[in-house]
Amino acid sequence: MIKLPDLPYGYDALQPTMSADTLHTHHDKHHRKYVDETNKLALVKGLADADLETIIKATAGGGGWTKLHNNATQAWNHAFFWNAMTPDRAAAPKRFAGLKAEFIEKGAAHFGSGWVWITLEGEKLAVADTHDGENFVGKQPRPLLACDLWEHAYYLDHKNDRQAFLEGFWDKLANWAFAEAQFEAASHGDQGWTFAQAA
Numbered sequence: 001m002i003k004l005p006d007l008p009y010g011y012d013a014l015q016p017t018m019s020a021d022t023l024h025t026h027h028d029k030h031h032r033k034y035v036d037e038t039n040k041l042a043l044v045k046g047l048a049d050a051d052l053e054t055i056i057k058a059t060a061g062g063g064g065w066t067k068l069h070n071n072a073t074q075a076w077n078h079a080f081f082w083n084a085m086t087p088d089r090a091a092a093p094k095r096f097a098g099l100k101a102e103f104i105e106k107g108a109a110h111f112g113s114g115w116v117w118i119t120l121e122g123e124k125l126a127v128a129d130t131h132d133g134e135n136f137v138g139k140q141p142r143p144l145l146a147c148d149l150w151e152h153a154y155y156l157d158h159k160n161d162r163q164a165f166l167e168g169f170w171d172k173l174a175n176w177a178f179a180e181a182q183f184e185a186a187s188h189g190d191q192g193w194t195f196a197q198a199a
Contacts, residue, residue, distance in 0.1 A: 001042075002052050004035045005079050005198035013087040017168035022156045027082070030152050034074040041068040052076050052195040057138040073133035077115060077146065079198040080135075084145045086175040093176055095125065095183070096145075100170055102127045103147075108163040110149050116166070118145040118179060120186045142186035145179040 007027055011020040038055065042048050045068055047055050055072045059065035092100065099118060106129050107116035114131045121141030128141065129149070136143045147153075147169050154165035178193075185192035 001039050001048055002035055002055075002075065002195065004032050005082070005195075007082055008198075009085075009087050014085060014173055017157070017165070017172050018085070018154075019157050022152075022154070025156065026148075026152055027078075030150075031075070031078040034071050034078065037071040038068065038075050041071060053137050056135070060138070070133050073135050073137070076137060076195050077133060077135050077148070079195050080143065080193065081115075081146050081148050083178050083193065083198060084147070084175050085169070085173040086177070087173075088175075089172050090176050092170070092174065093180060096176065096179060099125065099127055103170060104163060104166045107147060107149055107166045113150040115149055116147050117143050119143055120183060123187075142182070142192065144182040144186070145174060 007023065011023045011027075014023065038052070039048070042050065042055055045059075045065070047058060047068075050058070052072060052075060056069065056076060059069035059072060062069070091097075096118060103116060103118065106127050110116060110129045112131065114129055115133075115135070116127065116129045117136070119126050119128050119136065119141035125144075126141065130136075135146075147166060149162065154162060158165040158168075182192045184190075
């Protein structure tokens, strides 16, 4: 069984870019639902004792595993996302600064729900977007930072202006220390952040 992780900061810590109301709804309702569904479905599939990364890898083939896979990836993505933000505002380090325009443009242009990421493959930094709950667990490239593009992440605060949300995320919320730690781990072939570290 996996556990809903607590937020690594207070509900009001990311205001005004992300309000306490948004975090209560997003974390306490949406994220909790993904965790609860993952646990319920993992029990049926005989994966109740597996860690979340193992569940994601084991269910990646689709078929009768699709619903469990979708909930598991969303449970993982949200825990990663909470850690990808911080109330301690800082400018993007030089290695990431040049990705800002592409990150915001790709995230704003993404059709439907999904995620926008900074990734590392080999020695190359890149911006990628994924649909729905898909992520990079168990495959390349390696995720360094992520922003949620589902409407529940920003609609209460920014209505339909996803670009304003992404600009605020980059300038005011992005946890560059976390991204740097992910970069160092990936550069040395280490696993980096795992869901267990959030619980």
